Amino acid sequence: xxxxxxxxxxxxxxxxxxxxxxxxxxxxxxxxxxxxxxxxxxxxxxxxxxxxxxxxxxxxxxxxxxxxxxxxxxxxxxxxxxxxxxxxxxxxxxxxxxxxxxxxxxxxxxxxxxxxxxxxxxxxxxxxxxxxxxxxxxxxxxxxxxxxxxxxxxxxxxxxxxxxxxxxxxxxxxxxxxxxxxxxxxxxxxxxxxxxxxxxxxxxxxxxxxxxxxxxxxxxxxxxxxxxxxxxxxxxxxxxxxxxxxxxxxxxxxxxxxxxxxxxxxxx
Numbered sequence: 001x002x003x004x005x006x007x008x009x010x011x012x013x014x015x016x017x018x019x020x021x022x023x024x025x026x027x028x029x030x031x032x033x034x035x036x037x038x039x040x041x042x043x044x045x046x047x048x049x050x051x052x053x054x055x056x057x058x059x060x061x062x063x064x065x066x067x068x069x070x071x072x073x074x075x076x077x078x079x080x081x082x083x084x085x086x087x088x089x090x091x092x093x094x095x096x097x098x099x100x101x102x103x104x105x106x107x108x109x110x111x112x113x114x115x116x117x118x119x120x121x122x123x124x125x126x127x128x129x130x131x132x133x134x135x136x137x138x139x140x141x142x143x144x145x146x147x148x149x150x151x152x153x154x155x156x157x158x159x160x161x162x163x164x165x166x167x168x169x170x171x172x173x174x175x176x177x178x179x180x181x182x183x184x185x186x187x188x189x190x191x192x193x194x195x196x197x198x199x200x201x202x203x204x205x206x207x208x209x210x211x212x213x214x215x216x217x218x219x220x221x222x223x224x225x226x227x228x229x230x231x232x233x234x235x236x237x238x239x240x241x242x243x244x245x246x247x248x249x250x251x252x253x254x255x256x257x258x259x260x261x262x263x264x265x266x267x268x
Contacts, residue, residue, distance in 0.1 A: 003042050008087055013039040020085045028081055034074050036062055041092065041102040050099040075100060177225070183207060184217030186246070191227040201233045209244055213260055222248045 003011045010019045016035035020026035030038065036058045041049060051071060059066035075092055082091045093103040180188035181199070183206060190202075206226060210217060229241035247257040 001039075005042070006087065006089070006091075009082070009085060011038065011042070013042075018081065018085060026085055028084065030078075030081065031074075032062075033058065033064060033070070034077055034081075037071075037074050038078055041100065045102045048095045048098050048101045054099065180226075183210065185219070185221045186210070186215070186217035187221075187223045189223070189225050191225055191243075198231065198233055202228060202231065205231075205242060206244070209242060209260060215246055220248070222246050 001013045003013065004021075005011055008021055010021055011017070013035060016030040016032065018028050018030065037054065040054060040058050051068065054071055055066040055068070058064070059070065064070075075094075079090075079092055090103055093101045095101055177189045177191060180190045181203065182188055183203065188206070205228075209215075215222075224244065224246050226242060226244045229243075231242075242260075244260040245257050246260075
């Protein structure tokens with residue numbers, strides 16, 4: 001599973017790699033205990049994890065030797081690592097006599113969902129808070145719906161996965177955010193807007209994705225970010241893409257986002 005921490009650091013829980021967004025040379029690989037510890041804190045983002053639960057879930061359940069000293073050392077190591085990557089905020093908060101809490105906002109991306117006659121691929125990702133009831137290292141399952149042609153399906157999945165590796169919500173300070181006409185109660189911002197043309201066509205496409213994924217813009221306020229790829233209604237492209245992220249403010253002022261990736265491939 002890959003996580004975006006505070007919109008600045010990309011974390012791969014499978015390999016332990018941490019990378020500063022937009023900086024290929026700013027990356028570090030965590031040790032196995034530190035990887036497991038950070039994953040556990042992310043899964044419980046916004047909640048306080050007791051020392052006992054961390055020692056059990058991170059060390060005992062993974063065949064490692066638990067000790068309070070080990071936990072303290074790896075917490076210090078994670079804090080130092082984030083500082084080395086240029087994050088000066090207090091990433092991990094110590095709650096006296098209780099435990100630790102990940103203070104930074106986290107988002108995750110994984111899984112591919114396919115449907116529609118023209119072979120539209122939608123991928124949806126959930127916030128770590130919704131994963132808290134699952135096993136810490138359980139990966140999102142691959143969900144496939146109606147697919148007419150196996151060869152097209154395989155190609156589509158490969159394309160979608162390759163896009164997922166690069167189309168994650170970037171740090172807002174690194175991209176231009178242009179206000180877009182709201183849809184109901186959903187505030188809209190276009191990333192890297194570029195050509196201001198086709199606003200009505202873009203709005204219609206956004207409404208399709210909103211309706212298809214049952215996003216409630218009539219009764220629920222949210223802030224949404226999107227970016228189109230190869231979008232030109234006057235030209236016929238083999239592939240068109242739309243990245244869409246819906247973000248709402250949750251408890252402890254943390255922002256939880258659900259990301260969608262819609263890819264359309266025209267059949268020959």
